[in-house]
Amino acid sequence: MRKFGKKYVEASGKVEKNKNYEITEAVKLAKETSTTKFDSSVELAIKLNIDTKKADQQLRGSLVLPNGNGKTKRILVLAKSANAEAAKQAGADYVGEQDMIDKIANENWFDFDIIIATPEMMPSLGKIGKVLGPKGLMPNPKTGTVTPTPERAVEDVKKGMIEYRADSYGNIHCSVGKVSFTEDALKENILYVVSTINKAKPSTVKGKYIQNISLSTTMGPGIHVDQNSIDM
Numbered sequence: 001m002r003k004f005g006k007k008y009v010e011a012s013g014k015v016e017k018n019k020n021y022e023i024t025e026a027v028k029l030a031k032e033t034s035t036t037k038f039d040s041s042v043e044l045a046i047k048l049n050i051d052t053k054k055a056d057q058q059l060r061g062s063l064v065l066p067n068g069n070g071k072t073k074r075i076l077v078l079a080k081s082a083n084a085e086a087a088k089q090a091g092a093d094y095v096g097e098q099d100m101i102d103k104i105a106n107e108n109w110f111d112f113d114i115i116i117a118t119p120e121m122m123p124s125l126g127k128i129g130k131v132l133g134p135k136g137l138m139p140n141p142k143t144g145t146v147t148p149t150p151e152r153a154v155e156d157v158k159k160g161m162i163e164y165r166a167d168s169y170g171n172i173h174c175s176v177g178k179v180s181f182t183e184d185a186l187k188e189n190i191l192y193v194v195s196t197i198n199k200a201k202p203s204t205v206k207g208k209y210i211q212n213i214s215l216s217t218t219m220g221p222g223i224h225v226d227q228n229s230i231d232m
Contacts, residue, residue, distance in 0.1 A: 007035040012221040020226035027186045029223050030215045034179045039070070040218035041175045042186055046197055047212035048170040050205055057202045059166040062143040066192050067185040068160030070178035075157055076100060076112040077150045078121040078139075087116070090151035091158060101125055110135070116145050116153045164197070172197060179217055190215070191230060198232045 011033035021029060034040045050057040076094040077087035078101065087095050094100065094112060101121075103109045105128050115132070117125055117139045125132070125139070132138040139145035143163045147153050153161075164174050176189040194213065201209045210232070213225040 011035050015221050015223055020224045022226050022229040023187060023190065024183065024229075026215050026223050026225045027183050027190070030186075030217055030220065031179050031183065033220045033223070034217040035219050036217070040179045040220065041070070042177045042179060042181070043216050043218070044174055044176045044190055044193055045212075045214045045216070045222070046172045046194065046210060048166060048172065048197070049207055049209055049211050050166060050170045050202060052166055052168050052170060054204070056204055059172070059197070059200055059202070060140070060142045060164070061196075061200060062145075062156075062161055062163045063193065063196045064156050065160040065162060065176065065189045067177065067181065067189050069162055069175045069189070070181065071175065073113040073157055074111065075154055076115045077154060078115065078117040078125060079150050080118070080120065083118050083148075083150055086149075086151035087154055090154035092116070092150075092154045097121060098124055101128060104128060104131065110137075114145065114157060115139050116147065116150045116157070118148055118150055119146060122146060164193075194230055195232060 014033055015029065030042055048059065050059060052058050074093045077084070077092040078097055079087055079095065080097050084095050084097070101124055115137055122139070129138055144153055144156065144161070162174050164172050166172050174193060176193060177186045198210060210227065213227060213230070214222045215225060216222045
């Protein structure tokens with residue numbers, strides 16, 4: 001049986017297990033129940049009524065949080081000529097082409113958090129897909145990381161772009177900020193994510209689409225959110 005630490009137990013005591021909290025109250029409670037000494041991430045979990053075995057119900061995409069998520073990502077851009085120069089000007093941490101792909105393949109180099117690539121680079125990058133895929137680093141047009149304008153993608157990442165993807169159970173997990181964020185900033189980010197997911201509802205889904213929404217902080221207890229308090 002799993003044992004929880006004293007701080008977690010104390011924090012959990014502030015949360016009613018079977019209660020769905022109004023969004024503003026849920027955000028406030030999430031900040032109050034953070035148990036770490038560092039600035040914890042605030043995580044949003046959404047349970048969807050989708051069948052990910054069906055191709056048209058595999059939900060994946062990206063969005064730019066209104067207030068960012070408080071994280072700094074190291075960006076690798078794979079592009080040539082003018083696109084490469086534009087990416088550098090936009091603030092990419094690393095820019096290259098085949099040389100960077102070889103560095104990953106031969107040196108097991110992963111000093112970056114996200115890869116943005118132009119379409120022309122994808123055939124070469126695909127050769128190391130088996131290495132990048134399991135790490136969640138393979139660029140994808142659906143998430144905006146395969147694009148003919150990499151400089152725009154770099155700018156979006158720096159503004160707070162996050163990727164989302166439903167797992168095999170229909171759950172989406174994403175970071176929506178830090179405990180140090182104001183309640184209003186966290187709430188705005190959460191509402192934007194929920195609205196984006198709601199608009200991405202597959203046309204073949206029947207019945208209630210969003211089944212459950214919850215918040216938590218790193219190592220903190222889960223807090224159920226009342227969907228009626230969210231304008232979707």
